[in-house]
Amino acid sequence: MSGFAATLRRSKTDPADAQVLAEYARRMPFQPWHPPQAAALELRAITRHIAALTQQRTQQSNRLHALSASSAAARCVQQDLKRSLRDLERRTEKMRRAARALIAQDAELRPRLALLLSMPGIGEVSALNLLGELALLAPSLTVRQWVAHSGLDPAHHDSGTSVHKRSRIRRAGNRYLRRALYMPL
Numbered sequence: 001m002s003g004f005a006a007t008l009r010r011s012k013t014d015p016a017d018a019q020v021l022a023e024y025a026r027r028m029p030f031q032p033w034h035p036p037q038a039a040a041l042e043l044r045a046i047t048r049h050i051a052a053l054t055q056q057r058t059q060q061s062n063r064l065h066a067l068s069a070s071s072a073a074a075r076c077v078q079q080d081l082k083r084s085l086r087d088l089e090r091r092t093e094k095m096r097r098a099a100r101a102l103i104a105q106d107a108e109l110r111p112r113l114a115l116l117l118s119m120p121g122i123g124e125v126s127a128l129n130l131l132g133e134l135a136l137l138a139p140s141l142t143v144r145q146w147v148a149h150s151g152l153d154p155a156h157h158d159s160g161t162s163v164h165k166r167s168r169i170r171r172a173g174n175r176y177l178r179r180a181l182y183m184p185l
Helices: 013-029 037-070 073-104 109-117 124-132 143-150 173-182
Strands: 154-159 164-170
Touching: 037 073, 037 109, 037 124, 037 173, 073 109, 073 124, 109 124, 124 173, 143 173
Parallel strands: none
Antiparallel strands: 154 164
């Protein structure tokens, strides 16, 4: 709901905007913004690049599979796709090493990675992806806020007595975090 609907205003003008902003500032407690750590930003960039490389590898692998099943498969194209896959593997591993080195140098990221790795079902690849997204979040967030950030909170659709649709996952949050949780690389 917009600020105008909540204050029952129909007009949107600069003075009306100023009044809505002033009312918001009056009602909401001030919480200063703290910039994220440089290491956390760098880790997120690395892990998102790893995700992109992994996606490229999947695409190339699917092309190779389709080409090998084709009767008109050109051998030189298959060899090129295999070289491309090896190169993507090498680049992905290089980025993982860079992420591990960055974490090893940072006093806050090291214990967080160790905690993630101690959880059953979380391996190094998943832990790196999760840490890359979670390291930027404020530690003061509530569980509900963490779930909402990941886009895993349920969305209910009920209206009166006649509309009762099944609840669904909202999917409005961080797609990289959601992917790391559902589809580990």
